[in-house]
Amino acid sequence: MSGNEQLLVGLVSISDRAAQGVYPDQGLPALEEWLRLAISSAWRSEARLIADDRVSIEQTLIDLVDHLGCHLVLTTGGTGPAARDLTPEATLAVADRLMPGFGEEMRRISLHFVPTAILSRQVAVIRRQALIVNLPGQPKAIRETLEGLRAADGSVQVNGIFAAIPYCIDLLGGPWIETRPEVVKAFRPKSAQRSQPGDGTAVSQPAGS
């Protein structure tokens, strides 16, 4: 794991109408805002707004991962069943390995919010050093899937998928990610936790301690 490298997150909003200026893009601002609230360690982002065009999506993902070195790429939009919803196909086309748990879990979480959650074909994959995750296009779906479901008193009822992302990035050799537990609590097995979170002087605990 690289201790000093800063987390680089690629953000890709995929929408014909937002890309054409028919409506203002809300996808990139929603992604930036949620990540700003959730991540307490250093990070920066590279953002792209593109149309629902398969070649553009593939080229954008390749550019973000291979040329810019993103550790994590979050896409929003184009996961449904309409003819121009091609984000999953483009994501799978650039994949080295599949991470099916993310898509399964996001659909499960999203069914707590909307019955049409089952219409999202969202996938997650690994390309080189990066985890690429598709989120649905509704701007509110970004928080719903990343943060999960809360009860009226604010307690977490269903964990969002971001809880698993810091450890996934660890396993891919990327930078250490600290989160704000009041937004999302990163889960790492005990053997992967640091003795003093965030100070960069990790001491791994023995397994089972």
Ligand SMILES: Nc1ncnc2c1ncn2[C@@H]1O[C@H](COP(=O)(O)OP(=O)(O)OP(=O)(O)O)[C@@H](O)[C@H]1O
């Ligand atoms: N980037 C975005 N900014 C603002 N709203 C969006 C964005 N993407 C999607 N939405 C909203 O969520 C709805 C569902 O998203 P979806 O990705 O299915 O869009 P769409 O109907 O294929 O159209 P488009 O690709 O032109 O956004 C849209 O109809 C729109 O109301």
Ligand SMILES: Nc1nc2c(c(=O)[nH]1)N[C@H]1C(S)=C(S)[C@@H](COP(=O)(O)O)O[C@H]1N2
């Ligand atoms: N959490 C969450 N998931 C969601 C939604 C939502 O509002 N919230 N919308 C659903 C709808 S209506 C559709 S059509 C699919 C695909 O959306 P997309 O084509 O915008 O990616 O995502 C689904 N998943």
